[in-house]
Amino acid sequence: MRVRRNLNVLAAAVVLAVTIAASGHVGGPSPPSASEGVPLRDPPQLVSHNGILRARLVVERRRVEVAGRTLSALTYNGHYMPPTLRIRPGDRLELAMENRLGPYTNLHVHGLHVSPSGHSDNVFIHIDPGQTFHYAYRFPGNLKPGTYWYHSHAHPISAPQVAGGMSGIIVVDGLKQYLPPGLRHIEEHVIAFKDFQVQGDAIKTEDLHISAPTNRTVNGQLNPTIRIRPGEIQLWRLANVSANIYYRVRLQGQPFQVIAHDANPVDRIWAADSLLLAAGARFDVLVRGGPPGRTQLQTLPYSTGPAGNKFPQATLATLVSEGESVHPPALPTTVFAPTEDLSHAAVAARRTIVFSENKAGTEFYINGKQFDMNRVDIRSKLNTVEEWTVRNDSDEEHSFHVHTNDFQLMSINGQPHHGHGWQDTASILPRGRIVIRIHFLNYTGKTVLHCHILNHEDAGMMAVLEIVK
Numbered sequence: 001m002r003v004r005r006n007l008n009v010l011a012a013a014v015v016l017a018v019t020i021a022a023s024g025h026v027g028g029p030s031p032p033s034a035s036e037g038v039p040l041r042d043p044p045q046l047v048s049h050n051g052i053l054r055a056r057l058v059v060e061r062r063r064v065e066v067a068g069r070t071l072s073a074l075t076y077n078g079h080y081m082p083p084t085l086r087i088r089p090g091d092r093l094e095l096a097m098e099n100r101l102g103p104y105t106n107l108h109v110h111g112l113h114v115s116p117s118g119h120s121d122n123v124f125i126h127i128d129p130g131q132t133f134h135y136a137y138r139f140p141g142n143l144k145p146g147t148y149w150y151h152s153h154a155h156p157i158s159a160p161q162v163a164g165g166m167s168g169i170i171v172v173d174g175l176k177q178y179l180p181p182g183l184r185h186i187e188e189h190v191i192a193f194k195d196f197q198v199q200g201d202a203i204k205t206e207d208l209h210i211s212a213p214t215n216r217t218v219n220g221q222l223n224p225t226i227r228i229r230p231g232e233i234q235l236w237r238l239a240n241v242s243a244n245i246y247y248r249v250r251l252q253g254q255p256f257q258v259i260a261h262d263a264n265p266v267d268r269i270w271a272a273d274s275l276l277l278a279a280g281a282r283f284d285v286l287v288r289g290g291p292p293g294r295t296q297l298q299t300l301p302y303s304t305g306p307a308g309n310k311f312p313q314a315t316l317a318t319l320v321s322e323g324e325s326v327h328p329p330a331l332p333t334t335v336f337a338p339t340e341d342l343s344h345a346a347v348a349a350r351r352t353i354v355f356s357e358n359k360a361g362t363e364f365y366i367n368g369k370q371f372d373m374n375r376v377d378i379r380s381k382l383n384t385v386e387e388w389t390v391r392n393d394s395d396e397e398h399s400f401h402v403h404t405n406d407f408q409l410m411s412i413n414g415q416p417h418h419g420h421g422w423q424d425t426a427s428i429l430p431r432g433r434i435v436i437r438i439h440f441l442n443y444t445g446k447t448v449l450h451c452h453i454l455n456h457e458d459a460g461m462m463a464v465l466e467i468v469k
Contacts, residue, residue, distance in 0.1 A: 036068070040224040040317065042190050043079075043169060047086040053093045055085060057107070059127075059166070060100035066165075067215055067222045072202035074101075074164030080203075081220035082168040084190060085150065089143040089174060095135040099127045105161060107135060108153035108403075109170060110280060111263050111424045114139055116404050116467075117445035123153040123403070124373055124446065140442060144406075145174030146263030147237040147282045149192075155371065155462070159454035160205040163243040167194065171237065175284060178265055178337045182329040188235035189226060191297075192219050193249075193277065193316070195242045210244045210455060211309040216299065218317045225318050226297075228289035230325040235259075236285050240277035243454045246311055246397075246427075248300040250274040251287060251319065257331060258420075260284035264406060265337030266420035274300060278399040278427040280452035286331065287319070295319040305430035307361060308396030339421045342408045342437040348384035355400070355428065355451060355461060356393040363460055364451065370460030376446070377463040385439045392428040399452040400434070401425045404445075404467065407438040425452060440467050 046055045057076050064073050066080040076082035087093060099105050104126045114121050119136045127133045148170035152161035169190050176184045195214040197204040218224055228234055236256075240247055249256075255271040262282055275283050297317040303310045357364045364370070367377065380386055387410070390400050406422040413432050428434055450462035 036223045037318070038221065038224055040189060040226045041219055041221060043081050043084045043192070043219060045084045045086050048088060048091045048093070051091050053085065053087055053091060055083075055093070056096045056098070057082075058098045058100060059105055066196065066203070066220045067217050070201075071196075071198065073196075074161060074166050074203070074205065076166065076168055080165045081192065081194070084169040084171055086171045086173065087139065089139060089145065089172065090141040091139050093135070093137040093139070095137070096132055097127055097135060098132040099129055102129055103154070103157060104128050105152050105154045105166075106133075107150055109137065109148065109150050111148040111282075111406070112137075112139065112170065113143060113405065113442070115443045115445060116447035117443070121403065123448060126154075143172055144264050145172045145177075146260040146265065146284050147171060147239055148263050149239055149241050149282070151241065155373070156458040159208055159243045159458050162454055163196065163208055164203050164205040165194075165196070167241040169237070169239060169241070172263065175260055175265060176235070178259070180329045180332065183233060186233055186235055186328075188237065190219060190239070191236050191317070192239045192241050193217070193247050194220060195245055208244070208455060210453070214245065216247075216314050216316060218297075223315055223318060225320050227320050227322065228287070229323040230289045230291055230321050231328065232289040232326045233328045234287050234289075236287050237282070238275065238277060238285060239282040240279060242279065244279060245309075246279065246302050246304060247277040248274055248302045249277060249316070250298050250300055252295050252298065254288065254290055254295065256283070257286040257288075258283055259286060259336065261419065261421055262406065262423040262425055264339070264421040264423060267339045268334065268336050268420060269331055270420055276302070276427065278397075278425055278452070279454070280399055280401050280425045289321045292321050295321070304397035306395045308430070337421075340439070342385055342439060343410070345385040345437065345439070347387045347437070348381060349386045351378065351386060351388045353388055353390045353449070353463075354393055355391065355398045357456075357461075364456045366449075366461055366463040369463070371450075371462040371464075373464065375464060376466045378449075378465045380440050380465065380467050382440050382444055382467055382469050385437055387435065387437050389433055389435050390428060391433040392430060395430045397430060398428050398456065398461070399425055400428055400449070401452040402438065402449040402465070403447040404443055405438055405440055407436040410435040410437055443467065444469055
């Protein structure tokens, strides 16, 4: 296994944080923790009212309790698992971000269809130490409901900032409207997967190696318990908000009923015994309580290829089924939510995008070039559909992600793919290829596409996309 990029040069850049757990010890068993077995804590919420959410995020390094330990971490509003930002389609979000760190930072609202320019989802912004930047987002009325997330997109220090703790959840309400009336008020949980490596009494933010031992947490907790009644249906918002690692998630003996992928409601509910959450991916799923007893939520062994990383099995949480049985209504078996199918769309342009890396695994490229914010790599026209073949010329898996507009995954390694909707992240197997179609809607401006394994992004695997009229 190749040692991934050494980030020592970024050490000074990572004295940072933002104001406002299972035991998954990759590489070996994690030590006992007082936090194991305690009830799952959903993050606090900041909720929009009358069409607007006004919030403040302070980024700073703080000593916090995480996974039953007190560690120095990078925080939003003093929390390792920061507040969930909860909005509705058509809302406005006014967010003041204050940087109390040493290096610069910024914010990306991952997956949200919103302008990439000005004071909106502009990843080219630099918020320098001591500065406060006022973000202003205006979301369209047809914004897709589901689970999104926010995190630092400061190049080339996004990996250490996110690995240090700088990631949180965004929920766009409206997903339950597609459920039968008897299920529209079911209990829901954020199930955010965050991992951390430890150095001394701090969460590690330098010299990050993807295959190094790490602690996998749910909402910052090690193996929390989630309670459910036999037969009860709950909505779980599964989100991989880690910097680099993958999760193949399974709930022992019980399938997930998928109702949204990357915050795109599916055209029909589909069942899965396990779900692969590549870096940046999310699934909204329904879980039904089984007979009385305990069931493990696990991440299964997974390899990203001969030049990639091997992630061992770990327990993430424990589902406890107890109490009086309930008999909820049946789930829809036909159409769940409307989706746009691009299979027969007129294609304005076809492009090939190639992910590659050097033999040492220290430099990463898109179409043979490393990221340059001053260079436009792709220009696409607003209100057109393009077809991209994204090819992986390396011997490890990559997590393809594009900002501003989601895409429809058409095929994987030449085989047609029917994903029941759109997505914003897709994993590309070693020496593999995917074909996507993307519809450029509503917004012009410069944005990016990249590998969401942030060590790779920081080492050059990102390109500039400009959407023009």
